[in-house]
Amino acid sequence: MGIDRIKSMPREEFKNNDYIDRLVEELNATGANVMVGKFDELINWGVANSLWPLCFGTSCCAIEFMSLGAARYDMARFGFEVARNSPRQADYIMVQGTIVHRMAPVVRRLYEQLAEPKYVIACGGCAVSGGPFKNSYCVVPGVDQILPVDVFIPGCPPRPEAMFYGLMQLQRKIKVQKFFGGVNRKEKIEEFFAEHPEEKGQIG
Amino acid sequence: MSDLKEQILKIYPDAVFEEGECLQVNVAEKDWFAVAGSLKNELGFDVLSALVGMDWGESLGVMYYLTSTSRQWTVIAVKVMAESRDDAYIHSVSSLWKVANFQEREAYDMFGIKFIGHPDMRRFFLRNDWVGHPLRKDYDADPALNPIRMDDETNEDETRSFSLDADGKVVENPGKVFEENEYVVNIGPQHPSTHGVMRFRASLDGETVKKVDVVSGYIHRGIEKLTEKMTYPQILHFTDRMDYMSAHQNRHCLCMCIEKALGLEVPRRAQVIRTMMDELMRISSHLLSFGCTAMDLGATTAFFYGFREREMVLDIFEKTCGARMSMNYNVIGGVIADLHPDFQKDVKELIRIMPERLKEYHTVFSGNVIAKNRLVGVGHLSKEDAVNYAITGPSGRGSNWSCDCRKKHPYAVYNEVEFDEILLDGCDSYARYMVRMKEIEQSCRILEQLVDNIPEGDIRAQVPKIIKLPAGRWYQQVEASRGTFGVYIESTGDKNPYRVHFQSPCFNLVGVMDLTCSGYMIADLITIGAALDFVIPDIDR
Numbered sequence: 216m217g218i219d220r221i222k223s224m225p226r227e228e229f230k231n232n233d234y235i236d237r238l239v240e241e242l243n244a245t246g247a248n249v250m251v252g253k254f255d256e257l258i259n260w261g262v263a264n265s266l267w268p269l270c271f272g273t274s275c276c277a278i279e280f281m282s283l284g285a286a287r288y289d290m291a292r293f294g295f296e297v298a299r300n301s302p303r304q305a306d307y308i309m310v311q312g313t314i315v316h317r318m319a320p321v322v323r324r325l326y327e328q329l330a331e332p333k334y335v336i337a338c339g340g341c342a343v344s345g346g347p348f349k350n351s352y353c354v355v356p357g358v359d360q361i362l363p364v365d366v367f368i369p370g371c372p373p374r375p376e377a378m379f380y381g382l383m384q385l386q387r388k389i390k391v392q393k394f395f396g397g398v399n400r401k402e403k404i405e406e407f408f409a410e411h412p413e414e415k416g417q418i419g
Numbered sequence: 420m421s422d423l424k425e426q427i428l429k430i431y432p433d434a435v436f437e438e439g440e441c442l443q444v445n446v447a448e449k450d451w452f453a454v455a456g457s458l459k460n461e462l463g464f465d466v467l468s469a470l471v472g473m474d475w476g477e478s479l480g481v482m483y484y485l486t487s488t489s490r491q492w493t494v495i496a497v498k499v500m501a502e503s504r505d506d507a508y509i510h511s512v513s514s515l516w517k518v519a520n521f522q523e524r525e526a527y528d529m530f531g532i533k534f535i536g537h538p539d540m541r542r543f544f545l546r547n548d549w550v551g552h553p554l555r556k557d558y559d560a561d562p563a564l565n566p567i568r569m570d571d572e573t574n575e576d577e578t579r580s581f582s583l584d585a586d587g588k589v590v591e592n593p594g595k596v597f598e599e600n601e602y603v604v605n606i607g608p609q610h611p612s613t614h615g616v617m618r619f620r621a622s623l624d625g626e627t628v629k630k631v632d633v634v635s636g637y638i639h640r641g642i643e644k645l646t647e648k649m650t651y652p653q654i655l656h657f658t659d660r661m662d663y664m665s666a667h668q669n670r671h672c673l674c675m676c677i678e679k680a681l682g683l684e685v686p687r688r689a690q691v692i693r694t695m696m697d698e699l700m701r702i703s704s705h706l707l708s709f710g711c712t713a714m715d716l717g718a719t720t721a722f723f724y725g726f727r728e729r730e731m732v733l734d735i736f737e738k739t740c741g742a743r744m745s746m747n748y749n750v751i752g753g754v755i756a757d758l759h760p761d762f763q764k765d766v767k768e769l770i771r772i773m774p775e776r777l778k779e780y781h782t783v784f785s786g787n788v789i790a791k792n793r794l795v796g797v798g799h800l801s802k803e804d805a806v807n808y809a810i811t812g813p814s815g816r817g818s819n820w821s822c823d824c825r826k827k828h829p830y831a832v833y834n835e836v837e838f839d840e841i842l843l844d845g846c847d848s849y850a851r852y853m854v855r856m857k858e859i860e861q862s863c864r865i866l867e868q869l870v871d872n873i874p875e876g877d878i879r880a881q882v883p884k885i886i887k888l889p890a891g892r893w894y895q896q897v898e899a900s901r902g903t904f905g906v907y908i909e910s911t912g913d914k915n916p917y918r919v920h921f922q923s924p925c926f927n928l929v930g931v932m933d934l935t936c937s938g939y940m941i942a943d944l945i946t947i948g949a950a951l952d953f954v955i956p957d958i959d960r
């Protein structure tokens with residue numbers, strides 16, 4: 216079956232917890248009980264590993280997101296499990312499903328109610344581009360028309376693994392933020408790339 | 420049939436009959452309300468199965484599909500055309516069949532047909548500041564007219580009804596949704612327990628619900644309009660995405676409707692596979708419903724139990740169809756791919772473990788005192804109301820109405836397998852919930868009979884490269900997970916349909932929210948909704 220041909224991502228390429236690894240190495244090497252690191256990194260590590268989503272599913276993709284919450288996929292492993300029903304308690308909004316004209320101002324309002332730092336994931340073909348309903352008279356062709364999107368996850372619906380991949384991309388993105396240098400806005404990330412051109416292409 | 424013709428001529432001598440797959444009667448608009456009353460009360464057509472708004476070019480109109488439970492579920496079609504295209508009006512039948520209430524609002528929204536005597540003619544799906552009626556053939560789709568409006572919609576508290584004055588002119592009479600000093604609470608559209616993006620406005624007296632106003636359309640994707648520009652194989656995938664928990668059944672229905680029009684014989688192997696897939700889908704849907712009902716009551720653990728078994732079904736789908744959801748498996752003439760070698764083994768394993776797992780569910784949830792307090796005796800829906808509101812599926816059968824399409828109009832191989840139609844007479848949320856749990860057993864029973872009897876042969880009939888349906892209209896029903904799902908196709912002989920309408924069971928389910936919630940506590944609104952188990956994209960389409 217095709218499943219055998221899907222390759223997983225090698226650990227080296229997925230620079231996920233590299234600075235944690237570094238710190239651990241340092242600890243092990245010196246045997247000291249003092250760690251030296253950037254406060255930014257500590258905060259980012261905390262934020263990235265306890266991302267609370269806002270329950271926001273309008274259609275089919277939301278059911279796959281529910282599977283993520285159930286035992287087999289168990290998103291609690293990554294710290295995503297505390298799905299909040301109030302935007303004020305959530306860190307990011309994962310748009311799962313078609314957004315139609317009537318819904319558009321509601322999504323926007325929910326986004327505005329999220330507390331900073333906040334992120335948006337467009338999950339599924341509909342949220343990415345309008346999907347199968349792109350040509351309809353009342354479908355928004357992609358939530359990026361009304362919200363700044365951080366991560367796109369294509370699929371109709373995306374498999375739970377794909378959703379995890381997207382969520383982990385968000386984690387990586389968060390880990391390059393500068394919490395004290397003005398919060399996590401896109402310009403800041405561009406600045407970061409200007410300072411660290413070697414990271415470009417590594418981080419989505 | 421000729422017998423029925425005579426009876427119809429007796430109540431309506433001017434009736435014009437048209438040839439088609441079922442008896443079609445053309446009724447003049449001015450006589451329609453009286454004829455409708457006689458059809459219901461004298462000839463026993465007690466169920467309004469479908470109401471399809473139409474734009475026939477020269478005028479607008481409506482196709483009604485009526486079913487008579489006392490005449491072995493005979494279906495007739497009634498065609499009513501408005502007298503003129505501008506300012507089109509038709510008399511409302513919402514006082515005869517309550518189910519027409521929302522359906523006429525939909526037709527008003529999509530076509531601008533005014534229903535005379537309807538108490539509450541507001542738009543149903545689109546924003547109340549929308550310009551035009553999209554399903555009309557002369558609709559102006561210019562995005563400048565209807566841009567993505569980011570301003571908040573105003574609540575429409577004013578409503579209107581239409582009546583005819585002495586010279587036959589339509590006059591508008593203002594009305595109110597809620598009275599001046601009513602206390603109205605808004606629930607949704609983004610609420611975790613409305614099972615999607617449904618919005619209710621409930622007026623309360625203390626904690627007791629007095630009236631529920633349903634505001635729909637937060638996921639109205641305009642599927643019916645999209646289909647008009649597509650070829651038949653292209654429109655199939657929409658069915659998987661409406662009621663995604665009945666993906667196989669819905670698609671089965673659309674395929675059957677097209678096959679019926681083409682006169683296509685589906686190979687037996689495909690028929691058996693389709694039946695098995697439908698039942699697997701039903702199991703997966705009822706398991707999800709179990710999990711969500713439990714979760715709405717705070718029993719989060721039960722949700723994990725339901726999903727554990729649901730994953731098994733999804734694995735079966737994934738191996739054969741290549742996807743966990745939105746399987747796109749049925750095609751015109753059969754199914755797209757043959758069964759995976761593991762299929763029989765996996766299905767047998769599912770059947771083996773299910774009885775013991777169901778017992779487990781009953782121990783953790785069904786017998787639980789909290790669950791019983793919240794479900795038993797809540798959300799009363801009498802059998803008469805179930806018929807009048809056309810509430811089919813587990814919710815109708817929880818009110819002791821025998822309405823299973825698999826028994827009434829057998830299709831695929833349902834007339835060859837043995838299974839019971841589960842009927843309970845609790846008429847409450849608990850009965851609806853229990854019907855689902857027992858239907859899982861019956862679905863397993865059907866699977867058990869078929870799993871070792873899948874015949875060899877083709878999985879697909881030969882179909883022409885370009886599929887053109889002959890001119891005509893067809894209506895096909897199947898039993899989806901939530902009730903009777905219908906597909907209406909009207910063709911002019913082209914490779915695109917002239918009009919496709921999906922008659923979804925959930926549309927009718929949400930129509931009884933006002934009736935079932937009134938008089939109960941506001942907290943019960945959530946459990947009543949959970950036990951009715953509607954899927955919102957199926958309502959909005």
Ligand code: SF4
Nearest residue numbers: 275339340341371372
């Ligand atoms: S992307 Fe596909 S699965 Fe997801 S909401 Fe849209 S139609 Fe449904």
